[in-house]
Amino acid sequence: MIRPGHRHEPWNAFRDHELSDSPVYSWVQWSVTSGVPPATAVQAGTDTDGSPIFVGRATHYGTTLPAKVIPIRRVAYVSYDGIEIFKPNVEVLCGLGFTWVPSGRGHIPKGAVLCGSMASGEPIYIGRAHHDGSVTPGKIIPKHGSVYIPYGGYEHAHPEYDVLVDARKSQKQSVGGKWVSAESKGPVPIGALVAGNDSDGTQIYLGRVYRHGLVLPAKVIPRKQMCHVGDEGLEFEMTEYEALCHANVAWVPFRGVYPINAIECGLDRNGEKLYFGRGHYNGSLTPGKILECSKILKIPFNFKEIPLREFDILVDNSDPKNQCSQTLNWQPCTNKSPIAGKALLVGYDSDQSPIYLGRVKFEGNQLPAKVIPRKGLCRTGYRGKEYDMTSYEALCNARVTWVPFRGVIPSRAIVCGRTQWGETVYVGRGSYKGSLTPGRILENEKVLKIPYEWNEIAIRDAEILVEI
Known part of the structure; x- marks a missing residue:
């Protein structure tokens, strides 16, 4: 068994029965006067000023609570009854094999690290949340449906949070x-x-x-x-x-x-x-x-x-x-051949001719293309101009949908390919002069660019293609 740390004191008092083969870790006594975290201290996030925050625990009115520990600033806090409370002496969680699992609204994933329990017997787990530019640890009481973090003198509740878990139990x-x-x-x-x-x-x-x-x-x-x-x-x-x-x-x-x-x-x-x-x-x-x-x-x-x-x-x-919800199926086609079966229809030209989604290789870039079988054409845009292409790949049998593009790439956005510099190219579409035309979205540009009448048109009010 891998033993990433050394036992400082028994953990069994607060251990879930399912974690009998958890990694060995410890709670190490620590004072704010130290200014340096213990070896293998578990980091939870950073404060608004970038200072690292570590996971700790401290007792308050007989209850053991998760603490945020900021060694570089020589402070540690717990939250209780709506306020943030300074603690000069805490215990810092040390060891390896932890990870943070996204969760929320009272849900606790398997392998969650148990910190203690309330006087009523309710378990207290260790969580963290984003708040005012920080990533701050705090306490999760499942029945409350939130994580409570100490910040700015107060206790703040967040229904969406991450839970500290034993990575082997994820x-x-x-x-x-x-x-x-x-x-x-x-x-x-x-x-x-x-x-x-x-x-x-x-x-x-x-x-x-x-x-x-x-x-x-x-x-x-x-x-x-x-x-x-x-x-x-x-x-x-x-x-x-x-x-x-x-x-x-x-x-x-x-x-x-x-x-x-x-x-x-x-x-x-x-x-x-x-x-x-x-x-x-x-x-x-x-x-x-x-x-x-x-x-x-x-x-x-x-x-x-x-x-x-x-x-x-x-x-x-x-x-x-x-099971995987989809495997993207790009079928090779040419302008002289019929478009592949079940190709993705994405819009229409200004004369209402159907437009399908294609992708092409152009000057070392892999780019989206508009394919109009009725006119026997495939065109892509690059560096402000529209170019004719003779061959392309058509996206077929895809379980996808269009969502509004707000400048942030969704996690399930469809990748068309990459530029010659390695930048990811996504698929978007937008309305222009009576057409609904596909084009490319680059994450850094935050704008859709479509090929139209031998130019490349930038559109900000656009949609982006995502996996269902």
């Missing part, structure tokens, strides 16, 4: 299998998941490791007695890991939208969600971490972290209700 990590502890010098556990192969053909298995408070995907190569992980741009060697065994999972191509059954790994230092992925590089098929916001896979290879933009993502197939 609901999205059960996948019908089990994470089995192992060592790089020993044999791979029975039923371990094969993730790919090294450049010389040696099999690579999927692992996960605990490093500096993070849960990270790892590549495990038993024949070479290796377990390597990527972190902060570099590749590191690990001796202990966990292998995913006897799991009903699958690797599917990542199409720019996270499947509903994608398997989460944890969070990075900036709070960005991580998923398990794998990609081809230098003759290898190597597992690594997918960063949710950037939608990039990073794999450990040759002492570095290599970013990849084309990759597979690991999904859980154990629940039939949570």
